[in-house]
Amino acid sequence: MKVTGYMYTSPYVQYFVVQSVTPIDGTGNSISGESESAQELFYNTFDQSLFGANRSIPTAVNEPDSYAASFINSNDEEVVPGIGYALILMGINQGSIPTGTVITVTFSDGTTAQYVKASPTATYQWTWNGTAHNKKGQLIDRAGGLIQNPNTAGLGSGVVTAPGFNPGGVDWNWVLNNLNECYVTVTADVSGESIDLGGFTIPC
Amino acid sequence: MKIKRIPLIFCVVIAASVAAAIYVRADKVQYQGSSLGSLRSPNHVGQTTEVRVAAANSVSTRGPSSIRYKTAFAESNNYWAYAHEILPAAKAGDPDAQFYLSRLLEKCDQDNKMFFQHKGQKLTLDEGLQFAVQRHLSMASAQSVFEKCHEFQENDPAELGSAAAWLAKATDAGQPLAQATTASKILMQELMQRFSQASGAPNPNASDVIESNTDPRELLRLAVESKDPEVFFSIGDVQTLLDPTNTDASTNRLAWWLVACERGLDCSANADWVKNTCASDPQCASVDSPRDFVRTLAQDSWPDVEQRAREISAKLDAGKWDELGI
Numbered sequence: 255m256k257v258t259g260y261m262y263t264s265p266y267v268q269y270f271v272v273q274s275v276t277p278i279d280g281t282g283n284s285i286s287g288e289s290e291s292a293q294e295l296f297y298n299t300f301d302q303s304l305f306g307a308n309r310s311i312p313t314a315v316n317e318p319d320s321y322a323a324s325f326i327n328s329n330d331e332e333v334v335p336g337i338g339y340a341l342i343l344m345g346i347n348q349g350s351i352p353t354g355t356v357i358t359v360t361f362s363d364g365t366t367a368q369y370v371k372a373s374p375t376a377t378y379q380w381t382w383n384g385t386a387h388n389k390k391g392q393l394i395d396r397a398g399g400l401i402q403n404p405n406t407a408g409l410g411s412g413v414v415t416a417p418g419f420n421p422g423g424v425d426w427n428w429v430l431n432n433l434n435e436c437y438v439t440v441t442a443d444v445s446g447e448s449i450d451l452g453g454f455t456i457p458c
Numbered sequence: 459m460k461i462k463r464i465p466l467i468f469c470v471v472i473a474a475s476v477a478a479a480i481y482v483r484a485d486k487v488q489y490q491g492s493s494l495g496s497l498r499s500p501n502h503v504g505q506t507t508e509v510r511v512a513a514a515n516s517v518s519t520r521g522p523s524s525i526r527y528k529t530a531f532a533e534s535n536n537y538w539a540y541a542h543e544i545l546p547a548a549k550a551g552d553p554d555a556q557f558y559l560s561r562l563l564e565k566c567d568q569d570n571k572m573f574f575q576h577k578g579q580k581l582t583l584d585e586g587l588q589f590a591v592q593r594h595l596s597m598a599s600a601q602s603v604f605e606k607c608h609e610f611q612e613n614d615p616a617e618l619g620s621a622a623a624w625l626a627k628a629t630d631a632g633q634p635l636a637q638a639t640t641a642s643k644i645l646m647q648e649l650m651q652r653f654s655q656a657s658g659a660p661n662p663n664a665s666d667v668i669e670s671n672t673d674p675r676e677l678l679r680l681a682v683e684s685k686d687p688e689v690f691f692s693i694g695d696v697q698t699l700l701d702p703t704n705t706d707a708s709t710n711r712l713a714w715w716l717v718a719c720e721r722g723l724d725c726s727a728n729a730d731w732v733k734n735t736c737a738s739d740p741q742c743a744s745v746d747s748p749r750d751f752v753r754t755l756a757q758d759s760w761p762d763v764e765q766r767a768r769e770i771s772a773k774l775d776a777g778k779w780d781e782l783g784i
């Protein structure tokens with residue numbers, strides 16, 4: 255969903271004012287003009303992409319090291335039999351999984367990839383659907399190269415508040431406008447001790 | 459005399475026309491598909507459709523030519539030789555020859571990649587067997603693939619044409635298994651496109667786009683009239699693709715498979731599709747009746763699957779094609 259609006263900030267309250275909501279696909283194109291059934295189909299696929307076969311029990315498979323230790327530069331003649339073997343270890347016969355079902359395969363180096371169940375008559379029982387992430391959660395291709403965010407329509411904006419930041423006692427905030435990327439640092443304060451959990455860059 | 463001759467000539471013409479119409483009609487009954495002028499490119503989703511039919515005679519509305527090809531394909535131990543045997547018939551326009559040529563070309567391509575290629579390099583028999591052992595794949599399957607398909611690695615198969623082109627020709631000619639196979643490929647391709655649309659990542663099979671305005675449901679609808687158990691199996695297989703939001707799709711899938719098994723599809727542990735599915739699951743080797751494997755998959759929903767299968771069978775027998783939910 256593409257939500258546009260602005261952040262309303264006052265010394266007393268702060269909230270986001272929604273001005274428009276548009277259903278969009280992964281590249282930022284609106285799908286609001288599609289028929290209801292087409293949109294339902296899209297949301298179903300999107301749901302499967304996020305949660306796998308079942309929202310309650312997302313199917314995640316750990317690829318055995320002996321088949322493929324990383325998705326990067328892997329081959330399906332290694333990965334696909336590994337999925338079947340991992341499922342057996344989980345007590346699941348892959349024949350019980352309907353054609354078209356998506357699973358997320360996790361490799362020992364932290365890379366992940368989504369595979370779709372093919373027909374039982376197929377030699378390759380699983381097919382990569384194009385979605386894979388490195389251990390940082392960034393979208394990658396088969397060679398490990400980063401896939402740029404395809405949805406770059408509009409730049410990020412927002413308000414960051416820093417309660418208690420100002421020793422003077424007044425909350426302090428700053429406004430970000432039209433930025434491509436935001437660098438986020440994560441710090442945890444535990445019993446008065448500050449622990450640096452690192453940082454990462456995300457599209458704003 | 460002249461007055462009497464005219465009706466006689468008229469009757470002869472009418473009789474000839476009726477005979478010609480019956481001939482044309484009989485030809486259409488065998489392959490009822492409409493002319494679907496579409497060319498499809500290969501689909502790496504890889505539906506090799508090697509489903510053997512133990513009781514080929516159960517195919518009730520198909521001609522002997524179809525049964526002959528089906529049996530020969532199932533019994534062949536050398537697909538290279540068999541491909542060259544049926545190539546002339548395929549070139550001459552025989553839809554069955556075209557379909558089985560397409561099937562074996564795709565199967566050998568996929569099987570060779572799985573068993574006798576690694577990181578793009580071709581493997582010898584010994585290397586392939588070792589690679590199979592490493593991956594817990596069946597040695598017997600690897601041996602069988604080598605026996606049937608190794609010549610496709612050693613020779614240039616270009617003279618045999620492409621699997622996609624033969625499948626398109628067979629589909630256009632109304633060959634039921636070709637229609638069902640094409641429908642499955644279109645549905646899978648549509649799914650992959652939707653995944654790409656949802657994630658924003660490129661579809662790795664984008665080059666395999668099937669350009670066709672043909673509705674896969676229409677293809678399945680035409681194919682089902684053949685009453686070929688392989689077609690029933692395909693219809694079951696694509697239930698979740700036909701209607702991804704249908705929570706009952708799993709029952710429908712297994713019900714169609716049960717109908718296929720009961721009407722002659724080989725559903726024993728020896729069937730290639732069962733072997734594919736089971737891969738390294740030793741429990742699969744225990745199934746021996748056509749119903750066993752489906753029952754194993756159905757688990758608690760077995761009564762529902764049996765009931766649905768009875769309903770489907772009744773509609774098939776009554777020719778109520780439009781009530782089959784395709």
